[in-house]
Amino acid sequence: MHEFSVxxxxxxxxxEELKKxxxxxxxEVVLELxxxxxxxxxxxxxxxxxxxxxxxxxxxxLTIVPIKGAIECACGYKGGMSSTEGMLHxxxxxxxxxxxxxxxxxxxxxxxxxxxxxxxxxxx
Ligand SMILES: [Zn+2]
Numbered sequence: 001m002h003e004f005s006v007x008x009x010x011x012x013x014x015x016e017e018l019k020k021x022x023x024x025x026x027x028e029v030v031l032e033l034x035x036x037x038x039x040x041x042x043x044x045x046x047x048x049x050x051x052x053x054x055x056x057x058x059x060x061x062l063t064i065v066p067i068k069g070a071i072e073c074a075c076g077y078k079g080g081m082s083s084t085e086g087m088l089h090x091x092x093x094x095x096x097x098x099x100x101x102x103x104x105x106x107x108x109x110x111x112x113x114x115x116x117x118x119x120x121x122x123x124x
Contacts (some may be wrong), residue, residue: 002039003039003040003043003044003047004043004046004047004050004051005024005046005088006044006047006112007043007047007051008046009049010023010112010114010122011048011051011052011055011057012061013037013051013114014026014029014057014114014117015056015057015106017117018040018056018117018119021119021121022121022122023056023119023120023121024119024120024121025056025060025119025120026056026057026117026118026119026120027060027062027118027119028061028063028116028117028118029048029057029060029061029062029114029116029118030045030062030063030065030116030117031063031064031065031072031106031112031113032064032065032067032111032112032113032114032116033064033065033066033067033111033112033116034067034069034108034109034110034111034112035045035066035067035068035069035081035109036069036106036109036110037110037111037112038111039112041064041066043066044062045062048062048086050065053095054121056088056121058068065115067108067109067111068080068108068109069081069106069108069109069110070106070107070108070109071095071097071106071107072104072105072107073097073098073100073103073104073105074102075097075100075102075118076099077098077099077100077104079098079099081095081096086119088092
């Protein structure tokens with residue numbers, strides 16, 4: 001399961017960051033998830049639940065913010081895809097320009113990043 005290893009890596013990074021802040025407790029983690037990452041939100045949530053059972057993130061809320069994918073084509077088209085249905089079933093996604101039918105390239109929507117962490121940090 002790809003989502004699980006992505007989440008595992010991410011949580012490792014978050015914990016490292018929290019150590020720097022000397023955080024006592026985490027309330028919320030906000031994750032941005034691009035349309036073209038092909039990661040399942042449900043699987044990410046499952047991974048989060050399992051991987052936060054025994055650490056500082058226990059009991060925190062995971063908020064996933066979906067980011068629309070964007071493509072760019074030689075014909076000048078720039079924007080979203082009409083459908084990503086075909087992509088989800090292919091290991092090598094083919095991006096078809098909705099305007100001319102040509103092959104477009106991805107310019108956005110590949111992110112899977114921690115946008116924000118809301119933690120309780122002790123007063124200094
Ligand atoms: Zn085009």
